[in-house]
Amino acid sequence: MTTVRQLDVELSLPLDRFDLEVELHSASRVTGIFGPSGAGKSSLLKAIAGLTRARGLIRFGDEVWLDSEERVHVPPERRGVGYVPQDGLLFPHLDVRRNLLAGAGRARDAGGSSEASLDGVCELLELTPLLDRRVTALSGGERQRVALGRALCSGPRLLLLDEPLASLDLRLRRQVLPYLRRLRDELSIPVLLVTHEPAEVQALCDEMVTLERGRVVARGPSSEMLKRLDTLVGPDHEFENVLPCTVVETGEETSRVRVGTHEPSDVELVTPRIDQPIGAEVLIGLSSREITLSTGVLSGVSASNALAAEIRSIQESGVLRLVTAALGSNGPEVAVTVTQRACDRLELEPGRRIYLIVKATSCIVYGG
Amino acid sequence: MVSLKVATAATVLILVPCLLLAYRLARSRFRGKRLLSTLLGLPLVLPPTAVGYLLLKLLSARGPLGRETLGFDLDLILTWRGAVIAAGVMAMPLVVRTAQVAFEAVDPRLEMMARTLGYNRLQTFVRFTLPLARRGLLAAIILGFTRAVGEFGATVTIAGSIPGQTQTLASAIYAAQQVGDHREAYVLLAIAVIVGFVAILVAEHLARPHAEDSGRT
Structure with a gap:
C-alpha cells in the first residue's frame, strides 16, 4: 500500500441556516464524514470538488486548490477528483458505456x-x-455502480462519495456495499465518504x-463511533454491527468465517451458506x-455461535441499554441491545467476560 | 426561394448569439437580466414596421451603423442581406425564449458532474448542455426559421419587395393580392400554410417533455 496523499481543508462557507466552518486533515485511506442530514456534509464535499466557492x-x-487570500481557485476540471452524488447523476443521453467513458x-x-481502466472497472x-x-x-443499485x-x-486522485448508497433500499445497500469495500x-x-449510515x-x-x-x-478512528451509540440508533434501539470477515469453510447449509480481513482475529462465526470461495x-x-x-x-441451545467477549x-438508550463488547482477544467491538433488567440481573459491567449467543440465521451476508 | 435563402441565413446568423444569450438567461443571475429579457421580447410586441423603421434609421447613411459612421457601407438597405437582418431580429425573441426554456430543463448538477470529470465550461456546454437540451433547441430553431420565413413588416421596410431579389413569401403574397393575381396568391398561401403546419407539428413534438433526455425527474 503506497502512502496516501494528504488532504488539508480549512473552509468557511455560508449556508442557508448556519456557516460551515470545517478543518479537516486526512491522510487515511477512507475518511468518513458522518452526521445528521443538513449538517453541511454535502456542501463540504462540493467545496472540495470546486463546485461551490468557499x-x-x-x-x-503539494497542490493548492483553494487559497482565498492568494485568490487561488483551481476549477473543478483541474482538480482530478471523482465525485459520486447520492443519485448518481448519470448522463441520461448516453448509454452505460459512454457514461463510464x-x-x-x-x-x-x-x-x-482508458480501455484498460474500463475493463478493470467493469x-x-x-x-x-x-x-x-x-x-x-x-435499477437503483446498478445506477450507483455505474x-x-x-x-x-x-x-481520479481523490474520491468524493456523497452518500453513495443513500438512495438505495436496505437490500440494495447490502448488495453494493461490498463493491465499495473492494474498491477501497x-x-x-x-x-472522503459522506454518510449517515x-x-x-x-x-x-x-x-x-x-x-x-x-x-x-468529533474526530478519530472510526471504531470510536461505538462510544456514542445513543446518537446512532433509531427509536428501536437497534444497531447493525458490520463485521468484515474472511470465509474459512463452506458446507451444505452454513459457512464458517473468521472475523477480520487484513488482521484476522481468533473469532469465528457460523453463518448461512456463503456462495464465495474460501479466503474471500x-x-x-x-x-x-x-x-x-x-x-x-x-x-x-440451537444457536451455532457462542462468542467469548469482554x-x-x-x-443508556432510552429504557434500554446498549452493551459494547470486544470479541475474542483481539477482535472488534460489537454492540448488543439488552433491557435494563437483564443488565442488573446479570450484573453486567465493563471488564466482565461474557458470551454472545448468535444464531447462524441472524447473520446477514452482504452482497448475498 | 428568396424566402428560404433569407430565412436560412437569418437563422444561422442569430443562432450562436441566441443560444449564448438564452443560456445566460437560463443559468446566471446578473444585474439588468430582466431589462435584457424585456428588450429581447420587444420585437414580439412591437409592430414589425416599427422594428423595420428602427433598423432603417440605424443603418441609413448617417445612422449609428451607417456608411458615414462606420466608414464603410454594410450595404443592407434594399438588399437581401437587409432582409436577413430584419428577419433575424424579428425571429430572435422566439429563439431565445424557447432555447431558454430548453436550457432551464437541463439539470445544472449534470453540468457540475461534467466539470468534475475534466471538462471546462465551454467543453461542458458543447458536449453536455447542448445535447441534453437538443430537443428544445431544435424546436427553437424551427420556430425561429418559420418566423423568419413569414416575416413581412420589418423586411419590406428595410429591404423592400423586389421580385427575385428581396421579395419573400410574405411580401409576394401581399404583392399578388395588391395586383389582383389570386392564382399566385393561393399558391403562395398554400406553401405558407404547409410550411407553418409542419413546423408547428415538429416543434411541438420536440418540445414535449422527455424526462429521460433532460435529466430532470
Missing part, C-alpha cells in the same frame, strides 16, 4: 489507457453485462469526522437486537 484553504498533497479523456491525458464493479444498456433502464465506475474511469482495497487513492462507516472507514450544524464535533472477504451484518448475552457457556461499555 473561503479558506484546500491543499491536496465520459471522464476517460482525462485519465488518458494523465497517462492511463470487472471490479461487475458492469460488463450493463455496458450497452440505456441508463434509464438501470456512477462509481464513471468516477473511477476518470482516473484495490485502489490506493484517498476517499453506521454500517458504511464500519465497513469502509479508517477515520471519521462528525459534523453537526457545520462544525466538527465478506461483510457480515449482525443486529444488536439479535444477540443474546450469557455469562457462562450454554449447553443445549464488555467495554454500557450505554
